[in-house]
Amino acid sequence: MITEIGHFALVLALVLAVAQATLPLIGAQFGIRAWMALAKPAALGQFVFLLISFAALIHAFVVSDFSVAIVFQHSHSQTPLIYKISAAWGQHEGSLLLWVLILAFFGALVAVFGDNLPPRLKARALAVQAMIGICFILFALFTSNPFARLHPAPFEGQELNPLLQDPGLAFHPPMLYVGYVGFSMAFSFAVAALIEGKIDAAWARWVRPWTLLSWTCLTAGIALGARWAYYELGWGGWWFWDPVENASFMPWLMGTALLHSAIVVEKRDALKAWTLLLAILTFGFSLLGTFLVRSGVITSVHAFAQDPARGLFILGILGLALGGSLTLFAWRAPILKAGGLFAPVSREGALMLNNLLLATATATVLLGTLYPLALDIMGGSSVSVGTPYYTATFVPLVLPLIALTAIGPLLGWKRGDLRYALRHLWGAGALGLAALGIALWIDFGRQALAAIGIGLGVWLFTGTLVEWGERVQLFRTGLGNSWRRARHLPRAAYGMSLAHAGLAIAIIGITAASAWKVEEVRQMKPGESLEIGDFTYVLQTVGPARGENYIAERAHFTVMKDGKPYTELYPERRQYMVQPMPTTEAAIESHVFGDLYAVVGEGDGKGTWTVRIYQEPLVPWIWTGAALMALGGIVSISDRRYRVGAPSRAPAAQPAAAE
Numbered sequence: 001m002i003t004e005i006g007h008f009a010l011v012l013a014l015v016l017a018v019a020q021a022t023l024p025l026i027g028a029q030f031g032i033r034a035w036m037a038l039a040k041p042a043a044l045g046q047f048v049f050l051l052i053s054f055a056a057l058i059h060a061f062v063v064s065d066f067s068v069a070i071v072f073q074h075s076h077s078q079t080p081l082i083y084k085i086s087a088a089w090g091q092h093e094g095s096l097l098l099w100v101l102i103l104a105f106f107g108a109l110v111a112v113f114g115d116n117l118p119p120r121l122k123a124r125a126l127a128v129q130a131m132i133g134i135c136f137i138l139f140a141l142f143t144s145n146p147f148a149r150l151h152p153a154p155f156e157g158q159e160l161n162p163l164l165q166d167p168g169l170a171f172h173p174p175m176l177y178v179g180y181v182g183f184s185m186a187f188s189f190a191v192a193a194l195i196e197g198k199i200d201a202a203w204a205r206w207v208r209p210w211t212l213l214s215w216t217c218l219t220a221g222i223a224l225g226a227r228w229a230y231y232e233l234g235w236g237g238w239w240f241w242d243p244v245e246n247a248s249f250m251p252w253l254m255g256t257a258l259l260h261s262a263i264v265v266e267k268r269d270a271l272k273a274w275t276l277l278l279a280i281l282t283f284g285f286s287l288l289g290t291f292l293v294r295s296g297v298i299t300s301v302h303a304f305a306q307d308p309a310r311g312l313f314i315l316g317i318l319g320l321a322l323g324g325s326l327t328l329f330a331w332r333a334p335i336l337k338a339g340g341l342f343a344p345v346s347r348e349g350a351l352m353l354n355n356l357l358l359a360t361a362t363a364t365v366l367l368g369t370l371y372p373l374a375l376d377i378m379g380g381s382s383v384s385v386g387t388p389y390y391t392a393t394f395v396p397l398v399l400p401l402i403a404l405t406a407i408g409p410l411l412g413w414k415r416g417d418l419r420y421a422l423r424h425l426w427g428a429g430a431l432g433l434a435a436l437g438i439a440l441w442i443d444f445g446r447q448a449l450a451a452i453g454i455g456l457g458v459w460l461f462t463g464t465l466v467e468w469g470e471r472v473q474l475f476r477t478g479l480g481n482s483w484r485r486a487r488h489l490p491r492a493a494y495g496m497s498l499a500h501a502g503l504a505i506a507i508i509g510i511t512a513a514s515a516w517k518v519e520e521v522r523q524m525k526p527g528e529s530l531e532i533g534d535f536t537y538v539l540q541t542v543g544p545a546r547g548e549n550y551i552a553e554r555a556h557f558t559v560m561k562d563g564k565p566y567t568e569l570y571p572e573r574r575q576y577m578v579q580p581m582p583t584t585e586a587a588i589e590s591h592v593f594g595d596l597y598a599v600v601g602e603g604d605g606k607g608t609w610t611v612r613i614y615q616e617p618l619v620p621w622i623w624t625g626a627a628l629m630a631l632g633g634i635v636s637i638s639d640r641r642y643r644v645g646a647p648s649r650a651p652a653a654q655p656a657a658a659e
Helices: 002-030 033-037 039-062 069-074 081-089 092-113 119-143 167-196 201-232 243-268 272-294 308-335 347-377 387-410 418-424 426-442 448-472 479-487 491-515 619-637
Strands: 518-524 529-532 535-546 550-561 564-569 572-576 582-585 587-591 594-603 609-617
Touching (some): 002 033, 033 119, 039 081, 081 092, 092 272, 119 167, 119 308, 167 243, 167 308, 201 243, 201 582, 201 619, 387 418, 426 448, 448 491, 518 529, 535 609, 550 587, 550 594, 564 587, 572 594, 587 619
Antiparallel strands (some): 529 535, 535 550, 594 609
């Protein structure tokens, strides 16, 4: 019964989405306020019904209702509760319902917190948001029904993919979807602005919170996914330039460009058309990622390999959304009033160059992702585009971008002084060069590109501190005055500093982990040892272990440093009971300078096991940097200036002094 309620709620959400997409749009066109006002209750109602629908699906998984097809296919009565719940979005149909729910959630947020928006803009933006919702609800109902029944109901299920039975995968997809789908709100505001033929600083300020929220969640989602791949797949890496990894990375790059471009619109009333185009393309890349994951055109541990018919449906949505919005952009963008002029050397100029580098970097990732697919479609030979391609194309674009990120905030608006900025960054430059030289000395110059990456990471981190110090006039005035300036500094400024510092830390970690990782693969028996760097790994035992729904072989390593015990590692090789699929569970010991990483493989039946030992330099810096970037986004969102339509609070009037 609850399953039928969920299905019916999904249909009602579609009805409300149709009303939300049409009546407010007509009302905005003809000035009918009552029709425009319908957007708010329709958006809230659509969200409530989708929430009921998704709750019904989770209920089916929790109670193991195997009469529901996807519960039978992706759950089991012995599956731990957390993975029963996460199984609701661990497959195509349920994750699509979550996708639509998040889409409606963003519309509901605008409906509730957008009362200070111009009524026409709000009505049109919510109508566009509902149009996207209509497409995906139809997709769910007619090709991917999450409530499809099986008759007769099976007695037991087939279990969730063992690779997905991990806490990281319970939180990674929802976080990633909030990032993906959240860019739809910027898209809706962009289309609404094009319909009106007006974009100004207020529009940029309304768009920035939604873009910030999406960017923050996408940053956290990508980091969670990389962390999961790092410890769950047992290969010692965290990024493989997999097409599905790229599918989330491309909207992140474009979203980063959109955030910076919107600043120029807000502060200087410039780059209007470019910012609208970025808003459209960013969501377009989110839709492209949805297509790559769900169409079956690629095979990946991350992908929902489904039939091509579903892929064609999503491709149709992508064509409709991008084609329609770009056509509208070509028609309406020329009428937008040009904004303020600025010199090439200025903060606007730096942000524009930032945008061009990010857009070009996105294009290189897009080419590397789609080229093998296009070649395969045309009947060509099968090729794989991997790390060498991205090192040759993506990295050269990122290096000047990192250098620019430290300089740009020190330039003035409209006309900047490059010599002034560089004069304040001489210390950062000296530290960056010192770090570069140390990196070259440590590995005897074998990894020059990695040394440059380390130097630029130090340059950016130190430059970020310098920029913050300039804001509060540190060491240029009394500490009391600097403290007062720091207390009154806008939260968005702190958010920017945290995000840039986090990026610098992540860059150092990424560079070190990519260039100086050490791997040793060995056949070992208990009692044998191997040495990597300063550490000696002694295999003590390999014995059986048992989990809630799996059996395992668990190895025990004692790690020695300078002849003294340092730590114990317990990697596992698991075999799940329902799906006989072996998985690895790496044992990782983290410290400030890197990870000790051990994996146990198959045994030969004669007391020997394949083991993999990795020295992973500075990998924890990657997760720390990503966390700081996400924290920077959260701090920026909390800035009162970026709450939708929130006016600045005027100081309270003082009572007149008595005469």
